Amino acid sequence: MSSLKILVFGAHPDDAELNVGGCAAMWAAQGHKVRFVSTTNGDVGHARKCGKELADIRKKEVEAAAKVLGIETAVMDVHDGELMPTLENRLIFLRYIREWEADIVVGHRPYDYHPDHRYTGVLMQDAAFMVTVKFVLPDVPALTHNPVFLFSYDHFQTPIPFNPSIAVPIDSAMDQKMDALWRLESQIESYWYKQNFVDVCPVPDEPEARARRKQEFFDQCLWKPVWRKQADQYRELIHNTYGAEIATQTRYAEAFEVCEYGRQPTQEELKDLFPDIAIQ
Numbered sequence: 001m002s003s004l005k006i007l008v009f010g011a012h013p014d015d016a017e018l019n020v021g022g023c024a025a026m027w028a029a030q031g032h033k034v035r036f037v038s039t040t041n042g043d044v045g046h047a048r049k050c051g052k053e054l055a056d057i058r059k060k061e062v063e064a065a066a067k068v069l070g071i072e073t074a075v076m077d078v079h080d081g082e083l084m085p086t087l088e089n090r091l092i093f094l095r096y097i098r099e100w101e102a103d104i105v106v107g108h109r110p111y112d113y114h115p116d117h118r119y120t121g122v123l124m125q126d127a128a129f130m131v132t133v134k135f136v137l138p139d140v141p142a143l144t145h146n147p148v149f150l151f152s153y154d155h156f157q158t159p160i161p162f163n164p165s166i167a168v169p170i171d172s173a174m175d176q177k178m179d180a181l182w183r184l185e186s187q188i189e190s191y192w193y194k195q196n197f198v199d200v201c202p203v204p205d206e207p208e209a210r211a212r213r214k215q216e217f218f219d220q221c222l223w224k225p226v227w228r229k230q231a232d233q234y235r236e237l238i239h240n241t242y243g244a245e246i247a248t249q250t251r252y253a254e255a256f257e258v259c260e261y262g263r264q265p266t267q268e269e270l271k272d273l274f275p276d277i278a279i280q
């Protein structure tokens with residue numbers, strides 16, 4: 001298959017890594033080009049740091065994570081918690097999608113607890129048709145083909161639950177995904193520690209203590225159950241797409257739902273847009 005270009009919008013400088021990190025690592029390893037875009041700069045999501053200091057830290061962290069995954073990354077100049085579905089932001093999304101000549105665009109569903117997640121989903125949907133309309137944003141050539149737009153997984157039920165079109169086994173990329181997430185130290189020490197903005201547990205500098213903390217993070221990361229749930233909940237879908245042997249072996253998965261507004265691939269085409277999955 002020829003090389004694909006994938007663009008992933010995540011609302012904060014950890015969402016794309018968490019939702020698509022496994023597939024991104026595999027896409028990149030198989031010669032495809034992936035770019036993550038954080039649609040806000042993450043400058044309030046910490047118990048003790050904020051503002052430019054935190055935004056700078058988070059940008060460096062996602063750049064380090066991108067290096068581990070073998071992909072490119074960008075961060076929009078929008079304050080955390082302040083993303084709005086404006087015309088200005090719609091044109092920024094259009095520009096990202098067109099300049100990357102994306103075959104696949106991924107983002108949040110517009111049903112989610114966090115307004116930045118919701119509006120990222122809205123902006124992606126608003127761009128979904130416009131990317132092909134040449135007199136909108138005429139300084140960047142319009143795409144001649146409409147990309148496939150995908151929603152990443154979430155557990156919200158109202159007004160309509162996530163309805164996966166494909167669930168991709170990520171077991172072979174788990175070490176790489178965890179290693180990428182390990183670079184997001186300002187998340188690990190703050191929100192990911194107790195899922196609040198009160199408790200902080202800094203990652204130690206001393207090499208042995210640091211190695212212990214890393215092992216602990218790899219073993220007990222709070223997000224692992226989310227990827228396990230996607231494997232368990234969608235095992236039948238994995239079976240139908242990848243066969244019995246792979247479905248039985250899969251422990252972790254990343255699931256995606258095709259958005260109705262872009263290109264509508266067949267199930268076979270959809271599988272071909274994702275990395276080849278080898279039996280472990």
Ligand SMILES: [Zn+2]
Nearest residue numbers: 011012015114
């Ligand atoms: Zn987020």
